[in-house]
Amino acid sequence: MSIATAEFGTSGPEAGARSEDYLWTLNFGPQHPATHTTLRIVLKLDGERVVDAMPEMGYLHSGFEKLGEHLTFNQYVTVTDRMNYISPMANNVAWHHAVEALLGIELTPRCASIRTIIAELARISDHLLSNGAVGLDTGAFTFFLYAFYQREVIYDIFETLCGARFTNSYTRVGGVSQDFTPLVIEKIRGFLKTFPKTLDDMERLLTRNRIFVDRTKGVGVLTKEEAINRGATGPVARASGVTRDLRKDEPYLAYGDFDFQICCASAGDCYARYLIRMQEMRESLKIVAQAIENLPAGPVNVGIDQRTALPTKQQVYTTIEGTISHFELSMSNRGFEVPHEESYAAIEAPNGELGFYIVGDGGETAYRARCRPPSLLHFALFPHLIRGHTLSDVVAVLGSLNIIAAELDR
Amino acid sequence: MPYTLPSVTDVLAGLTNRFGSLETSLNRGQTRVVVPEPLSFDVLAWLKNQGFDLLIDVTCVDYLEYKAAKHRYGLVYLLASTATNQRLTVRVFVDDPDPTVKSVVSLWEAANWLEREVWDLFGIRFTSHPDLRRLVMPDEFTAHPLRKDYPLQGRGERHNFPVITRDHS
């Protein structure tokens, strides 16, 4: 629905100078239903056409990075939950992935598979919410309810797994807090069976819905060069034809073992981003299905000789190594051997490349824990995408970028 | 078997050719190059031409309390290439007073907000940045909170608001 300036004859220097006088300034946010969280955009309007947009952020800046300098590597995982709160599991995985890269810990095969499964479930729940929100903002409320109902199913799986609906704090350095139980596996299998049908329903509801397609197709176009130059990653970049996906390009965890595809589109508009997310959910399902059927046996945490993950109670009570390692890990002046080093490691989070730059200074806490938030770079794209479109497209573009304020501001 | 990043030895060789020898180091497969502050823009521009087209992150570390640190602030530029998947970390060290470095917004648009964030939280000034304002803290805020000499709980700014009771509203 882009209205080109030329169509109305308002382009050209003389017309531009005249229309300057009629520019409207509209404040959008920070408390607005369609921003979902706390974004603020000051829009310059010429009639209904957006001439310029000035995003403003920081309405949820709560000092995550400063907090990372005061909490130990295992404690900070609780804070990463609150960072991207629509897919916290992926944040947990990202944080401990980076910590393990710094400490040089290699996971057990079972743990790698488990983390892969939960990261993919997190991706599904993220895409459900972000697509549901695009639907909601463009007027498809039923679609949102479908999406949210499936999120409840995933919440239920996570709750069975670790007791919390979505602030899971599930990973630990060198392992996870709980192993998969048969009940969890059964629930995931059940989800794998029922979800494709709902996904079909959702696609039938919206993908070829005339109103939705009209409102999103050709809106907010991002070209491939711009996507790279402006640092877009994840579904936003892939909808513009950038093929980068860390799951394939730098296979971490167990992604190297599974058969799945990277979804790309070339249109780069809101509709393409919606389609990519829909398709990625199907690919994630494939990964989860393969991983759950081939879940390696064996221990889930790294061995007690490495002194990183807490040993099981059985080990503590029956072996001397277990006792020692439990003692050392619980003492505040012992614990991990952290090198005087800095490292960066990232995973392909649902929203894009989510990485942590961690500086270790020998102590139990990070000297500096920097999070590389995909949302920040995506929100910076916004003025570029919205220029020349109408006011009603603002919500479509915002929704398709899937900006999570807590991750944006940290 | 953990994945190893593609090597960047040829890029490093090219860098040495072009800019003289720079301090490099390797940690768990990640290559870091330390670039003196006056050269930083040129080196980054050259690297961009060498195919590092994606600027992953610009951030900073305050080494005030770090053991055996020689400089106060260390900027971190994380670069990646979408074609070859190489990654390279560029470090630039700056010092008080008035830590300044040249902005790279003209190379990567992505640096715009990242540099604003570093200015906001660390107080590093980026010269020739088009719009260097605070990004996350309120405009009237005076400190740079991620510096190590700023306390975690702040200096009481968070209590400094008018109180509304049932009478007022």
Add this chain to the structure above:
Amino acid sequence: MAVVHSVSSDRLELPENVVIGRLDLLANWCRKNSLWPMPFATACCGIELMATGAAKHDLARFGAEVFRFSPRQCDLMIVAGRVVMKMLPVLQRIWQQMHEPKWCISMGACASTGGVFDTYAVVQGIDRFIPVDMYVPGCPPRPEQLIQAIIDLQDKIQREGTINGREFDTAGRQLRKRALVEIANPLSIDASRNPNLQRELAAAADAVAGRN
């Protein structure tokens, strides 16, 4: 209202279909069953707030599902999520824009106390700056907890509400709950706008003087 004229007997003769009661009760009954929440959702708790309104938990069962995003149409503000320095003036403004009678639920640890975020930017409990009627613990509270809070608030409205808002005149409602205010370095902070902080600082100074 039917007006009863004949008071000849000592028992009132009411026409059929007429019940008498206090006007307060009727007003409260109306108010409590048609709460229109204003979701001030900033962070993670907002997702649970959405879940509460969505299919499975269905807030509509308790007559409080009409989420309005304009403060002018609401009478219940649900603050879900942490409120930071930059956001607090917005929160106060929205609170002032809401019409009386109005109530406020502080949902989650962050809104009530700052939660895990004891940092420079996060307000340590919104009750320091706006009046709060109901606190919901949890990080995040489960939807059931939020529903319970709404039911409790309905009880409270029914129990102590008055038609002209006299309940807000009581001392307990007027005095702000004494939240923890750290004794900050008096030099670095401008207490001129915050009477509570002035009081705290004065008390701290007295204590120091008394000790010497």
